[in-house]
Amino acid sequence: MELDRIVADIAAEMAAMTERGRVADYIPPLAAVPADRFGMAVIMADGTTHLAGDAEELFSIQSISKVFGLTLALGAVGDALWQRVGREPSGSAFNSIVQLESEHGIPRNPFINAGAIVIADVLLSGYAPREAIGNILRFVRSLASDDSISIDRAVADAELETGFRNFALANYMRAFGNLHHPVEMVLGVYFHQCAIAMNCRQLALAGRYLMNDGRVPSAGFCVVTPQRARRINALMMSCGHYDNSGDFAFRTGLPGKSGVGGGILAVAPGIASIAVWSPGLNQQGNSQLGSLALERLAQRTGWSVFEPRKG
Numbered sequence: 001m002e003l004d005r006i007v008a009d010i011a012a013e014m015a016a017m018t019e020r021g022r023v024a025d026y027i028p029p030l031a032a033v034p035a036d037r038f039g040m041a042v043i044m045a046d047g048t049t050h051l052a053g054d055a056e057e058l059f060s061i062q063s064i065s066k067v068f069g070l071t072l073a074l075g076a077v078g079d080a081l082w083q084r085v086g087r088e089p090s091g092s093a094f095n096s097i098v099q100l101e102s103e104h105g106i107p108r109n110p111f112i113n114a115g116a117i118v119i120a121d122v123l124l125s126g127y128a129p130r131e132a133i134g135n136i137l138r139f140v141r142s143l144a145s146d147d148s149i150s151i152d153r154a155v156a157d158a159e160l161e162t163g164f165r166n167f168a169l170a171n172y173m174r175a176f177g178n179l180h181h182p183v184e185m186v187l188g189v190y191f192h193q194c195a196i197a198m199n200c201r202q203l204a205l206a207g208r209y210l211m212n213d214g215r216v217p218s219a220g221f222c223v224v225t226p227q228r229a230r231r232i233n234a235l236m237m238s239c240g241h242y243d244n245s246g247d248f249a250f251r252t253g254l255p256g257k258s259g260v261g262g263g264i265l266a267v268a269p270g271i272a273s274i275a276v277w278s279p280g281l282n283q284q285g286n287s288q289l290g291s292l293a294l295e296r297l298a299q300r301t302g303w304s305v306f307e308p309r310k311g
């Protein structure tokens with residue numbers, strides 16, 4: 001089939017690349033990931049699956065978890081969330097603290113670290129940290145219809161040991177009253193959600209609700225309303241790649257969320273949920289080959305949210 005060939009071609013092209021970016025090295029478990037990996041999974045609206053390369057190899061989803069955290073938090077508090085987190089691209093690095101001072105502790109968007117930390121605080125309401133972490137993990141498992149998905153403890157522990165900037169962000173927001181729980185508890189939740197390990201196939205499965213107006217038809221359940229799914233996609237498109245978000249949108253025309261583990265979840269609404277993974281990162285901390293692979297996929301398939309509607 002045509003799409004099988006496109007996906008296989010892209011994986012072969014990525015395997016031949018020598019400019020692969022730099023693997024994240026702020027914690028040993030990520031620094032140890034071999035730079036030569038590339039995986040891709042495309043799951044169509046009818047459930048048809050196309051895999052290539054290292055699509056079954058587990059990696060740390062890191063900031064891609066912010067999409068699932070946001071979805072859960074919107075379910076918990078609805079639009080009240082927007083009083084504590086903005087919806088604007090930051091134009092700054094993922095862990096930047098600069099805007100928080102002038103913007104009174106309200107993070108620019110849910111996909112920078114500060115925003116995801118506020119969301120972890122929301123997810124803690126009424127729960128112990130262990131329960132909140134369990135809720136996130138259970139949610140991701142149900143989205144992917146896969147109970148084998150788990151948290152990489154070594155990654156979570158290393159994040160805690162080296163997370164000085166995240167502690168700074170959290171303390172700063174707590175000083176503004178935008179965190180309601182103790183910083184250590186909130187970051188415990190945040191670090192564990194970042195440490196969820198998944199492969200491309202599982203991640204593309206977990207993203208199905210975003211391609212399908214909030215529903216997972218093959219699994220027979222509704223995750224969010226169509227409007228909410230569209231809004232999450234809009235945020236992924238405008239804010240999903242930190243200060244590289246505009247460039248990613250320009251190159252792919254698709255909503256996407258990256259993580260420093262080298263994964264990217266992208267959505268072609270109505271058509272496909274796509275996951276790519278290659279651990280080498282570009283200057284802004286997004287997967288270098290993952291972005292390139294998605295650009296080529298979008299070009300060759302014509303998938304774009306900007307494609308004129310026919311009829």
Ligand code: GLU
Binds near residue numbers: 061063095113258
């Ligand atoms: N755990 C990472 C951090 O908080 C996540 C960053 C990312 O994936 O962009 O620093």
